[in-house]
Amino acid sequence: MEKLIEQFSLGLFFWQSVLFVALVLLLKKFAWKPILEAVNDREEGIKDALESAEAAKKEMQSLTADNQRILKEARAERDSLLKDAREIKEKIIAEAKEEAQEEASAIIDSAKAAIEVEKKAAISELKTQVAHLSIEIAEKVVKRELASKDDQLALVDKILGEVTLN
Template identity: 35%
Template sequence: MNPLVNPGIGLIFWFSIAIIILIVLLKKFAWKPILKAIHQRNNAIDKAMSAAVDARAEVDKMKAKNEQIIQQAKLEKEAILKEAKLTSEKIVAASKDKATEEANRILAEAQKRITQERLAAVQDMKSQVAEHAVDIAEKILKDSMQKPAVQDQYLSSLMNDIELN
């Protein structure tokens, strides 16, 4: 038989012992820790992945919430602005009315006062004119009376009047 396919006992003996020792040693000191480490890491990665997915969902949720809040704030802002505008318009309108009223009132008062003043002035003028007329008449009378002819005439006229009566 060819020595290639008819092995001696030596190598079989040594190798049988060696392979069993090798399997036992590698199983205890290599494969168990290695497979355990790989398993643990896979678990850790899975956990981290699911955590990441959860976090992502959370972030999305928060984002949606924020969006909602922003939308709401926008609406609120618009409403407030609208109201403010309305209020200011109202105020402006009101103040305008008041001012017009005030002005009208002032105007009316002024007119009234002017009329009064005018009336007073006219009255004053009238009385002054009368006074002046009296004065003038007095002066004229004084002047004319100083002359005896005039006095006589006057007296005669007066006499005439009395006579007539």
């Protein structure tokens, strides 16, 4: 270090300082400024890319939430439609059963009424035939002069044996 102090020249120091300052100014104008601008541009590009990625992430989360909400609403609507369809099906089945029951009751009542009418008609027919038979027997008994009761009973038995019911 002593040797350095002994060989020190003020002129050389001055020119070295001037050259250093000129070199710093040249580097500042032509090298550092473009390098700093490139670094700043790169930093801004990275910052913009990070902001875009964050915005895309938020938008993706929003879309995912919307999709989940829409899917939930669609499921709820599907369940509601299925429930309504089941209720309508059960209502239709119940109405059909009730209508069939009413028709069956009406058919049974109609059949009972028809049977009753037929029964009354048969009884009326039977009464009419019995009346005719009675009249015929009475006519035949009256026409014949029967002397005894035994002859009358024999005649009635004979006529009854000949008569057939329709």
